Amino acid sequence: MVETHYASTQFTxxxxxNGVGVLAKSxxxxxxxxxxxxxxxxRVSRPIALALAVPGVLLAAYGVYGGLVNAPVDYQQxxxxxxxxxxxxxAWLSLFGYTxxxxxxxxxxxxxxxxxxxxxxxxxxxxxxxxxxxxxxxSIWGKPMWGTWxxxxxxxxxxxxxxxxxxxxxxxxxAIESPRSAARACALLSVVGVINVPIIxxxxxxxxxxxxxxxxxxxxxxxxxxxxxWPLLCAAxxxxxxxxxxxxxxxxxxxxxxxxxxxxxxxVFSDA
Amino acid sequence: xxxxFWAVLRRDLLLAFRQRGVLVHHLLFFVLVVxxxxxxxxxxxxxxxxxxxxxxxxxxxxxxxLSLQRxxxxxxxxxxxxxxxxxxxxxxxxxxxxxxxxxLASGLIFVLASxxxxxxxxxxxxxxxxxxxxxxxxxxxxxLVGAIGTALTLSLPRAGLLLSxxxxxxxxxxxxxxxxxxxxxxxxxxxxxxxxxxxxxLMLGISTAPFAIAxxxxxSME
Amino acid sequence: MKRPRLGIRNLSCGRGENALFQGLDISLVGGxxxxxxxxxxxxxxxxxxxxxxxxxxxxxxxxxxxARDTGAVDDPVLLQDELCxxxxxxxxxxxxxPVENLDVLMRLCGRRVAPGRIRDTLAELGLKRLAHRPxxxxxxxxxxxxxxxxxxxxxxxxxxxxxxxxxxxxxxxALLCARIAAHVAAGGIAVFTTHEALTLADVxxxxxxxxxx
Numbered sequence: 001m002v003e004t005h006y007a008s009t010q011f012t013x014x015x016x017x018n019g020v021g022v023l024a025k026s027x028x029x030x031x032x033x034x035x036x037x038x039x040x041x042x043r044v045s046r047p048i049a050l051a052l053a054v055p056g057v058l059l060a061a062y063g064v065y066g067g068l069v070n071a072p073v074d075y076q077q078x079x080x081x082x083x084x085x086x087x088x089x090x091a092w093l094s095l096f097g098y099t100x101x102x103x104x105x106x107x108x109x110x111x112x113x114x115x116x117x118x119x120x121x122x123x124x125x126x127x128x129x130x131x132x133x134x135x136x137x138x139s140i141w142g143k144p145m146w147g148t149w150x151x152x153x154x155x156x157x158x159x160x161x162x163x164x165x166x167x168x169x170x171x172x173x174x175a176i177e178s179p180r181s182a183a184r185a186c187a188l189l190s191v192v193g194v195i196n197v198p199i200i201x202x203x204x205x206x207x208x209x210x211x212x213x214x215x216x217x218x219x220x221x222x223x224x225x226x227x228x229x230w231p232l233l234c235a236a237x238x239x240x241x242x243x244x245x246x247x248x249x250x251x252x253x254x255x256x257x258x259x260x261x262x263x264x265x266x267x268v269f270s271d272a
Numbered sequence: 273x274x275x276x277f278w279a280v281l282r283r284d285l286l287l288a289f290r291q292r293g294v295l296v297h298h299l300l301f302f303v304l305v306v307x308x309x310x311x312x313x314x315x316x317x318x319x320x321x322x323x324x325x326x327x328x329x330x331x332x333x334x335x336x337x338l339s340l341q342r343x344x345x346x347x348x349x350x351x352x353x354x355x356x357x358x359x360x361x362x363x364x365x366x367x368x369x370x371x372x373x374x375x376l377a378s379g380l381i382f383v384l385a386s387x388x389x390x391x392x393x394x395x396x397x398x399x400x401x402x403x404x405x406x407x408x409x410x411x412x413x414x415x416l417v418g419a420i421g422t423a424l425t426l427s428l429p430r431a432g433l434l435l436s437x438x439x440x441x442x443x444x445x446x447x448x449x450x451x452x453x454x455x456x457x458x459x460x461x462x463x464x465x466x467x468x469x470x471x472x473x474l475m476l477g478i479s480t481a482p483f484a485i486a487x488x489x490x491x492s493m494e
Numbered sequence: 495m496k497r498p499r500l501g502i503r504n505l506s507c508g509r510g511e512n513a514l515f516q517g518l519d520i521s522l523v524g525g526x527x528x529x530x531x532x533x534x535x536x537x538x539x540x541x542x543x544x545x546x547x548x549x550x551x552x553x554x555x556x557x558x559x560x561a562r563d564t565g566a567v568d569d570p571v572l573l574q575d576e577l578c579x580x581x582x583x584x585x586x587x588x589x590x591x592p593v594e595n596l597d598v599l600m601r602l603c604g605r606r607v608a609p610g611r612i613r614d615t616l617a618e619l620g621l622k623r624l625a626h627r628p629x630x631x632x633x634x635x636x637x638x639x640x641x642x643x644x645x646x647x648x649x650x651x652x653x654x655x656x657x658x659x660x661x662x663x664x665x666x667x668a669l670l671c672a673r674i675a676a677h678v679a680a681g682g683i684a685v686f687t688t689h690e691a692l693t694l695a696d697v698x699x700x701x702x703x704x705x706x707x
Contacts, residue, residue, distance in 0.1 A: 180494070
């Protein structure tokens with residue numbers, strides 16, 4: 001049976017070898033095992049992606065609209081703060097994306113779960129886009145605040161290095177020809193990277209306190225009003241759902257590309 | 273386990289000795305970058321002293337990038353790497369031995385050559401011990417982290433630019449603390465904090481990087 | 495004495511995603527040699543690399559039963575402890591002499607061999623004068639002989655040999671055949687690929703045929 005797929009077969013072998021039969025019987029493991037089957041994933045990922053897309057786009061639109069139009073003007077920053085409704089969710093997803101890639105990467109390396117490998121590869125461009133968005137919006141926000149488009153602020157600098165970490169994963173994936181080794185190499189690189197992210201952040205903070213730039217203005221941080229906070233939370237949740245949607249969709253593309261010679265992919269397209 | 277460590281270390285040191293021309297190249301690269309810099313900025317001593325931490329550390333980073341590309345490549349090409357992976361001994365131990373041999377033949381040379389170069393740049397003599405200590409603690413970490421990148425790009429024919437994209441972001445902490453220690457020493461401020469942080473990075477590198485290098489080598493061998 | 499056994503169960507291997515061959519089942523016991531047959535690109539090298547644990551199979555497993563203890567394991571490390579793998583490449587560094595190269599290669603397998611014994615073996619293979627010359631200056635056949643000298647130095651029961659006779663002259667090939675036959679007759683296992691005819695006298699040679707899928 002060609003339908004028995006490598007990932008799930010290897011997972012079974014792993015379970016047999018390690019004698020965790022009890023664990024395997026738990027419902028979660030069975031689900032994971034079944035979800036590891038590639039045709040099954042391909043089938044169910046479509047409705048799941050759509051189920052993420054619709055509320056994601058609606059929530060993000062509501063949050064961004066609420067922030068850009070409805071929220072009251074900030075008494076210190078004027079209207080400039082409104083870009084934070086895009087900046088903060090993007091910055092959150094840049095970190096969330098890389099962390100999730102690293103977790104999936106660790107799973108891919110330990111259990112050779114093919115879907116986890118594909119997740120790493122598929123999430124990288126999505127996470128990189130959000131990181132780029134966070135950098136651009138941060139710099140636009142910085143223009144009225146600091147007077148220049150770019151300052152070597154600790155958080156902006158860390159974000160820039162995070163973008164380079166993403167680009168490294170993407171470039172490595174493009175460079176290695178064999179899809180299997182490329183995905184495994186990316187998995188390892190993202191794990192190495194995620195160990196470094198807090199160290200990089202700490203070192204940049206340390207550096208920043210030594211060279212405090214003269215243009216940096218720091219506002220006091222009064223507690224946010226509910227009318228301002230509520231749209232921000234919606235936007236963050238909406239962006240996160242959109243991240244899931246885009247990543248899942250990219251996973252489907254990567255999966256087809258990798259499995260294009262297998263019988264089940266041919267069957268999917270001959271039936272369609 | 274220890275016997276394999278020594279065998280690989282001895283082999284690579286012997287190779288470094290046989291190909292000692294390469295050691296001179298490392299040294300010349302370092303000297304040239306530092307020597308050309310004043311030609312670009314002008315020879316004003318105040319500027320040179322101010323930029324010297326960045327200059328020294330950037331040239332060390334670039335030299336590491338260039339030399340690391342050859343760390344596993346000859347073994348990959350002649351089939352020795354296969355034998356490393358097939359050894360019943362842990363691959364991480366072999367990787368650690370290789371990085372140590374690499375560092376002894378390149379990083380250590382920078383440490384020893386650095387006093388001369390920083391004095392050329394007009395750095396006060398009193399700062400020299402701290403500068404040497406920062407290089408002594410920082411360059412092995414560069415080797416350990418860079419070896420992960422070079423192991424990942426082993427199967428690619430020309431990996432130089434890609435390698436820089438992979439490892440330079442990971443070099444940021446070493447660059448910051450290394451140049452920070454150097455700057456503090458030049459300004460007469462205490463540099464112990466930065467040196468401790470460099471030592472902590474080195475400990476973290478020694479205890480984790482060999483496993484990542486081993487995993488990367490196995491991925492490249494498949 | 496218990497005989498070692500190499501079990502191959504439902505093995506599928508491939509380069510990247512594509513399976514080169516599928517469902518290989520065979521069991522070799524000590525005292526048997528096996529020749530891997532197949533066209534160019536059928537996966538002969540891939541099979542040897544998979545058996546040695548250099549790459550993971552797509553499906554199936556490789557089980558090694560040591561003569562030293564009971565029980566079968568599919569842990570590559572335990573197999574590698576009793577393995578001598580002569581790959582397509584000679585694993586010789588051009589700047590090191592044959593003696594230095596062999597010394598390191600034997601230590602990597604966890605076996606220490608006296609330098610005198612390495613020199614004697616090289617002399618046996620007609621390489622006496624070259625023992626202390628940089629390996630890079632040797633001819634292709636001489637390099638292959640140096641690399642094969644491991645077979646005279648090792649006590650590993652399992653040999654995986656990828657084209658061992660390539661670039662060898664007639665005399666060296668005869669020496670190699672005699673050595674493999676002696677190893678198998680003494681209860682060892684040898685799996686090899688070859689284009690040249692290798693006749694092993696008085697030992698059973700089984701065939702592993704790789705059919706493209």
